């Protein structure tokens with residue numbers, strides 16, 4: 001029987017390194033979207049806390065532990081990144097496996113905010129968008145989930161089918177930011 | 184133009200999709216003038232209007248946005264679920 005080799009959504013597109021900026025691909029475990037059943041937000045939060053040590057995130061926020069991250073992902077919607085979801089969560093929420101649906105990019109380095117400022121209609125400066133803050137928005141014309149993961153680092157989740165476009169847009173913006181800096 | 188999404192905060196217009204006038208759905212089971220108005224007849228006011236928008240590139244929620252078609256001022260937005268028609 002043929003041995004199939006899984007390929008990453010951004011294989012061959014990254015890494016991109018320009019001056020102090022880098023664009024790389026993250027490789028997580030499972031991605032699962034959670035939608036609480038109506039009125040079950042509290043029970044789901046308690047079950048998540050018990051099973052994964054994660055609190056239910058407020059809008060525009062994420063929560064995390066060492067091996068797992070829970071990102072607010074829209075109205076009554078969050079994305080569990082890392083572990084396989086505990087089966088008990090199904091009692092309180094609709095769970096959907098999204099593991100192969102998204103490309104996960106990490107944009108990092110001095111000037112990362114300036115790159116995003118060219119592409120995303122949300123203020124991502126640290127004064128407005130702190131580590132752990134997240135937003136659903138646009139990057140160019142593509143829908144994304146954007147999360148600040150550190151002082152100079154962002155996680156960008158985009159539709160897998162848009163991986164090439166996202167990398168292209170980001171690379172152009174990285175180049176122009178680097179050029180303006182004279183790097 | 185910026186729309187104050189009750190969930191995400193104030194966001195750029197390009198994240199939203201315009202859907203149409205926010206009208207109360209007729210309760211009649213039978214076809215009648217109420218359904219004609221609901222489906223086809225619009226006021227097209229010069230002034231304050233209420234329309235449905237979806238925060239399509241944001242949280243995905245459906246909103247009722249109140250705005251003024253003369254001044255272009257956006258006066259407010261609420262979740263369509265539970266909005267007073």
Ligand SMILES: [Zn+2]
Pocket residue numbers: 188189190191192238241242243244
């Ligand atoms: Zn929103």
